Amino acid sequence: MAELVPIESADDPRLADYRDLRDVQLRKSLEVEHGLFLAEGEKVVRRAVEGGFPVRSFLMAPRWLDGLADVLATTDAPCFVLSEALAEEVTGFHVHRGALASLVRLPLxxxxxxLQGARSVVVLEDVVDHTNVGAIFRSAAALGFDAALLAPRAADPFYRRAIKVGMGAVFTLPWTRLPDWYDALPSLTEAGFTTVALTLADDAQPIEDAVAGIDKVALVLGSEGHGLSERWQRAADRRAIIPMAPGIDSLNVAAASAVACYVTARR
Amino acid sequence: MAELVPIESADDPRLADYRDLRDVQLRKSLEVEHGLFLAEGEKVVRRAVEGGFPVRSFLMAPRWLDGLADVLATTDAPCFVLSEALAEEVTGFHVHRGALASLVRLPLxxxxxxLQGARSVVVLEDVVDHTNVGAIFRSAAALGFDAALLAPRAADPFYRRAIKVGMGAVFTLPWTRLPDWYDALPSLTEAGFTTVALTLADDAQPIEDAVAGIDKVALVLGSEGHGLSERWQRAADRRAIIPMAPGIDSLNVAAASAVACYVTARR
Structure with a gap:
């Protein structure tokens, strides 16, 4: 059972994991340095703990204790209990979904x-927006994908905002970082996957045709701003497009990835 | 040709249309009261003007003048020219995409x-988030839908954020407000449309089956939080679901709408 620790001051040094959550740069370095990540909201906190990530601590207002009682029962980590006003002072924003937890990052x-046993894998090149990474994880998991691979510059799926938008899909969908950008796609081809790059390139074929009949597919997505790099577009086994109405240039990356995952999962 | 008006003070009363853009409540009442809306960014400003909306004024830093010269040439409205620092002082945020325009709302x-001539129509019930409304407009337009209908409580597609996320789709996709919430779906059925509600209801069938072979479809979407109202779920001719992996409860509304529009447009 977690130990309930009443907190009376926003300066309490035991709250270090929860400071200044709106300061993205500070949080990025703090979280990576200390090997931690934050889960926000009852549902996401529950999924993180159920996902097997060791808890460093919880932080919540008293009214969230009952709903998470079964989760608190599973660990000896401290649970800092404080008023919502004090929580806001510590974190820098109104924690309207109430509960927070700080958890240990496990080795990737x-x-x-x-890739072991996977048949449908999504591969993100430079998707640098945490919201988009979270949205893609959520869609990929919901639509039946087995795993995700992230290029070195893609945004951290364990960043609080990505976890929240992804509704905790990052805890269940197997994923890791690709160690090498340049040869990432050829390596996947060698591993038996057909790499299908979503692109507006001239030789792209409709996504349904591109994935038809393929056993193992790696669906490759680039950033919204510039799409995929030239290297990855050329290195992919196939180039695919979502057919669009005349005069429309693109879908946003979250919408495009949802459609592409849906079509690919049903190939 | 627009008249270039150099601005030296953030207090200049001619800038009233552009004040405090981050204050959503204030902007909502101001814009509706004055019958105006704001377009942000070169591409979106251009699409608004090309969409036939009369310009009240432009506001931009000098470096954006060249790129929009052809647009400025089409109107006699004033173009307020000011430094980026001054623009930030007026609007309350860093206008990193540069150009703004204030335009006249035309009667819906x-x-x-x-519905005239439309075959695929998206219908939004209480989608109250401007970002989601914008994303749905963009996906619907890109994926070949002909029109959109909004329930009385759905968010304003002409709100700056919705326009921006939608990349100006609101200027080209025909749309209007439904005058009546209660009988909205039966009215569409009377007008010859089969209303297909996206829902997690027990009797929902996979979306591909639900839309197969239908001529005129009205695809009905609810808010992310609570989905569709009971009334609309019951009033729809068919209930449809996007098949999801076991244990996953939902997609976000922007992802779900993209998939549903894609499937429906290709029925």
Whole structure:
């Protein structure tokens, strides 16, 4: 059972994990340095703990204790209990979904481990927006994908905002970082996957045709601003497009990835 | 040709249309009261003007003048020219995409006018988030839908954020407000449309099956939080679901609408 620790001051040094949550740069370095990540909201906190991530601590207002009682029962980590006003002072924003938890980042699996048994994998190149990474994880998991691979510059799926938008999909969908950007796609081809790049390139074929009949697919997505790099577009086994109405240039990356995952999962 | 008006003070009363853009409540009442809306960014400003909306004024830093010269040439409205620092002082945020325009809201067409000749229509119940409304407009337009209808409580598609996320789709996709919430779906059925509600209801069938072979479809979407009202779920001719992986409860509304529009447009 977690130990309930009443907190009376926003300066309490035990709250270090929860400071200044709106300061993205500070949080990025703090979280990576200390090997932690934050889960926000009852549902997401529950999924993180159920996902097997060790808890460093919880932080919540008294009214959230009952709903999370079963989760608190599973660990000896401290649970800092404080008023919502005090929580706001610590974190820098109104914690309207109430509960927060700080959890331990576990070592990422190897690419081979992530690909083991997978048939549909999504591969993100430079998707640098945490919201988009979270949205893609959520859609990929919901639509039946087995795993995700992230290029070195893609945004951290364990960043609080990505976890929240992804509704905790990052805890269940196997994923890892690709160690190498340049040869990432050829390596996937060698591993038996057909790499299908979503792009506006001239030789792109409709996504339904591009994935038809393929056994193992790696669906490759780029950033919204510039799309995929030239290297990845050329290195992919196939280039695919979502057919669009005349005069419309693109879908946003979250919408495009949802459609592409849906079509690919049903190939 | 627009008249270039150099601005030296953030207090200049001619800038009233552009004040405090981050204050959503204030902007909502101001814009509706004065019958105006704001377009942000070169591409979106251009699309608004090309969409036939009369310009009240432009506001931009000098470096944006060249790129929009052809647009400025089409109107006699004033173009307020000021430093980026001054623009930030007026609007309350860093206008990193540069150009703004204030345009006149035109009277909305009738439902009958919007449905004229349409075969695929998206219908939003209480989607109250401007970002989601914008994303749905963008996906619907890109994926070949002909029109959109909004329930009385759905968010304003002409709100700056919705326009921006929608990349100006609101200027080209015919749309209007439904005058009546209660009988909205039966009215569409009477008008010859099969109303297909996206829902997690027990009797929902996979979306591909639900829309197969239908001529005129009205695809009905609810808010992310609570989904569709009971009334609309019951009033719809068919209930449809996007098949999801076991244990996953939902997609977000922007992802779900993209998939549903894609499937429906290709029925």
């Amino acid at each position: 699996p190897s690419v081979a481990e992530v | 067409p009738s439902v009958a006018e919007v």
